[in-house]
Amino acid sequence: MKSLQLEVVKNDRLYMKVAEQLRKLIETDVIKPGERFPSERELADQLGVSRPTVREAMIALEMTGVIEIRSGSGIYARKVKSMSTLLKDDSGIGPFEILEIRQIIEAEACALAAERISEEELVQLKQTLREMKEEEKREDSSEKADQRFHEIIAQSSQNSAIESVVSWLWKLRNESMLSTAFLARIRKEGIHPSISEHQAIYDALAARDAEAARQAMKRHLESATENAAKHFNK
Structure with a gap:
């Protein structure tokens, strides 16, 4: 699995910061559309966050069409889109x-x-x-x-x-x-x-x-x- 240049995340709304960082990996072609994301555990380790936070970031990305969950296969990048304004304004907990x-x-x-x-x-x-x-x-x-x-x-x-x-x-x-x-x-x-x-x-x-x-x-x-x-x- 490729080593990704990820920053340790420190913020109250961690899942949105994680989601935005993962979205930028697609935007910059570090992860190309159609390519599978690393596992939940690997992402959590590299980002320095909990697995629940990674899951919530993935929910945000799926809801805005940035990733696709394929049955029995994994989570794949799609063509990059900006994060939904509604999601950015959501101050709720995941x-x-x-x-x-x-x-x-x-x-x-x-x-x-x-x-x-x-x-x-x-x-x-x-x-x-x-x-x-x-x-x-x-x-x-x-x-x-x-x-x-x-x-x-x-x-x-x-x-x-x-x-x-x-x-x-x-x-x-x-x-x-x-x-x-x-x-x-x-x-x-x-x-x-x-x-x-x-x-x-x-x-x-x-x-x-x-x-x-x-x-x-x-x-x-x-x-x-x-x-x-x-x-x-x-």
Whole structure:
């Protein structure tokens, strides 16, 4: 694999800086149209950023037509285009970074909730599970029930800081153009919130088992990350 002249990236909105640097490699013919990009791991190492940041840069490039993801083959350069003005103006956080922080926060929130959740909140969770099942039958499913499920658990932790952070993370996701566009795309590819994983979380909470609840939430968010990443290996 060729050695690319890449700069270590240091900026708050890393994915856009990475995307612009990769776009310039095509513009300057370092990577020519039709040529395959190095692997996600190689790019992360050379740029000095995390793999989630590289994924988010690739999402931005795909959305603006700078790269093409070929099934079972890899990610290829296309004829260079300027980055979309809308994307440049998007101050939101990307989907993989949001999933990463959710794993840290929500697994522990779920463990606390197992010890503190009320019977009324369990009833609300069960109803939300039913709503999720109904939503999944519709092509335009909004995932509102999914959001409500996670917010009820945060509320059940009886920690107002956790509740505020979880609500804020959903707000970040819903207001980020990169996140919403990518999530809409992978939904069309058949990737949806897992009902069985949410059921496992509910069962652990209903049993008041903190460790089982922690692990069920951790598995769920790890699975969500892995499923979203399949977009790049479809």
